[in-house]
Amino acid sequence: MLNVENLSIEFGGLKAVSGLDLTVNAGEIVGLIGPNGAGKTTVFNMLTGVYNPTDGKISYLGETINGLKPYNITKKKIARTFQNIRLFSNLTVLDNVKISFNYRVKYSLIDSIVRTPRFKKEEEDITNRSIELLKVFSLDSKKDSLAKNLPYGEQRKLEIVRALAAKPSLLLLDEPAAGMNPQETVDLMSLINWIKEEFHISILLIEHDMKLVMGICDKIAVLDYGKKIAEGTPIQIKNNPKVIEAYLGEGA
Template identity: 60%
Template sequence: MAVLETKNLGIAFGGLRALEDVQISIGEREIVGLIGPNGAGKTTMFNLLTDVYVPTEGSIELEGKSIVGKKTYQITQNGISRTFQNIRLFKDVSVIDNVKIAMNFQMKYSVLSGIFRTPAYRREEKEVEARALDLLKVFHLDSKADDMAKNLPYGQQRKLEIARALATNPKVLLLDEPAAGMNPTETRELMETIQLIRDRFEISILLIEHDMSFVMGICEHIFVLDYGKIIAEGSAEEIRNNPKVIAAYLGGE
């Protein structure tokens, strides 16, 4: 069974069809790329998967169950988490608290336990702190746990956003241009990190990225969007040599 699957998915804004008949399938522990020219509908696709937009047709299923109509927080609780093209950290909050905030819905202690700092409260807070530090270690950010997020270099802010997304225990992680703004060294490190988290956390990953060397080097399957429709899918080698993909990016018949 696919972990995440869309069937005949589409959305129209007034008379404009932004996506039409989009069918993608992501298997367990698979790294999948979603590519296409600017304006092809990639971010719209992510917004549909996380209920920022509601589809006007088709279905979205997570582990065989429909998630259409669920609230964004419910989709997160069910197992889909995302990052954004423009980094959205709590910049005036510490690095570790950015991660802990994402674990809020997993907390079990009551309001009264929090007010009176009961043993149950202290025990759970200690567990959350330890787990947040473990996540930061994956990205080599544990030494900066108490720093303000805004003081991190750009590449580390990107990694912190991914760490925060992982803190929700996702089954599927959506990465929106994770390598944007990174230098070649940071990009290579990120490729290794994404493969590491896929294996360590046993999750599936769907990513949007314009850096084709990044996509070709890390994705096991690739879908190509153009004018809101899937025009090709396959392995990196198949996509690289597909005439429709070449035409979409370079122009031509």
């Protein structure tokens, strides 16, 4: 599904990511881990068009997507969440989800200005589908609340709902468990597995919580100073001397 070859990027002569090879197959959950500053979010930013790689190739479903704008990558059915929550905080929970449908609307600007039957029908459909998604995540009762008023864990969930509303085939999750307590993290593990099966998607995630990563990932790639130092199953990564030295520590 996703194939990354020799992916590299420089900022002012500093190589933030160097020669990364990575694949995500259909139906896989792949983890990308490493110390702070290892280049993980930079990889996500290249995959989603925020940064243009200095070198290398990103192929998605056989098509090269290097250099595409983020909105065009979304149209290719790649969606993401962010390390720092980026909801529209002063919009309602429902409107945050409805925004993800915008790139698929079929009505015209004139339809929206005049509020034609075509506009009304499609907007009603978008609203209904958004509420159905919110129900799945038990957020429908808060659809009229401002996003900024949700508890932190629910804001994280809302980001995932908004990403899923774009109907992705590949979902990128950037530290989805950040700020969650242990029970919330356990619940999130079940949720991510359920999302993969229910929505028939592949998932690439960045995460520091090793219990979550080891518990749900089919394979894991490890970055250190922008370079991949290991890749393998959770067991292989847990016992890899390079990974233990660079990131996990002896007590892992």
